[in-house]
Amino acid sequence: MHLQIPDKNVSNKIIPISVLILLSIINLSNFSQFLVGTSDVFIYFYVASQNLLSLICHQQESKLFDFGNYHSLLCSRCTGIYFGAFMNGIVIMIFEIKKFRWTKFFYFSIFLMIADIIFYQLKFYDYSQIIAIATGLIFGITSIGILFMAIDILVKEFKGSE
Amino acid sequence: MKKYISSFISGFGAGVLQIVPVLKNLACCALIPIASYIAILLDRRANHDNGKMSLKKGLMIGLITGLYAAVFGSIFDLLITFITRNNDFIFAISQLQKVMNDFPLNEKLKQEVMTMITGVARDIQQYGFSALYTVSIIMNNFIINSIFGIVGGLISSQIINSRINSDNSEF
Secondary structure, eight states, X not given: OOOOXXXXXXXXXXXXXXXXXXXXXXXHHHTHHHHHTTOTTHHHHHHHHHHHHTTTOXXXXXXXXXXXXXXXXXXXXXXXXXXXXXXXXXXXXXXXXXXXXXXXXXXXXXXXXXXXXXXXXXXXXXXXXXXXXXXXXXXXXXXXXXXXXXXXXXXXXXXXXX | OGGGHHHHXXXXXXXXXXXXXXXXXXXXXXXXXXXXXXXXXXXXXXXXXOSOOOHHHHHHHHHHHHHXXXXXXXXXXXXXXXXXXXXXXXXXXXXXXXXXXXXXXXXXXXXXXXXXXXXXXXXXXXXXXXXXHHHHHHHHHHHHHHHHHHHHHHHHHHHHHHHHHHHHHHO
16 A cells, blocks of 8 residues: 655645544543533534543543533543644744653653553552643643654655655 | 464453443543553564664554454443343433433434433344444443554653663663
């Protein structure tokens, strides 16, 4: 199978912008319960979001963010991951950060996340939404850094093969 | 087919794990990217490839792993739903009903949505099959798994390449 980007002058920014749009949809879906109050149409968006996000998060009730009658559809850690990825994606795009050693921070973020999971599973401390969202946030930030770096190289590879 | 045998193996594994409740909860969204990483490692091992890898290849392996996982995940999900006449959707119904009552919506709309949801639940419990559930599970699996497969493939390739870079700079 051979992949080819149809447009020869494909902009390096099209793919990162698509990734950011996707992340914004996920973040919006996460809080779709709050939108239902604003317009009836959003009820279908909420039902679809509930169904779709159940594939990427366990949605355990005790780990969701509660705001009165409403709650987020992603757990604290996943909320952190997708929000962190979205925010850092915007920062990378605006400031055009290209040379940064994301990989080392990526390993560190995985270590933090796994350490948190092990520690609360072994009852060293109770599950904390703050720690979960913080570790998720760091993981999201570093993941999007590596992903954007990879996309940059990928676009160059495609351009080079033309 | 032979070219993407590593994707087939790890995609199959991810498809199976996607429906195991406890593992599914633990792995969360990491399951497919991890499967892509394993597929890339298997491919490199099979081809005795120790050099830097092309991101294009990483993308393809990730995408195909995600697609295989979507195929097997959907098949197993639908098969188990058919046999047990039960699934996560049935468990989520009561929660959904409670949430729906809290929404400031007009009664007609609430009724319409609840009729749709309970119709799906009734079909699953009676026949072990619902057309709406089948379409949604197949579509969602294909969209989500292929996206996460691509992301996993790209990140894995980048990590492998940066490890090779740092190994080379040590000498």
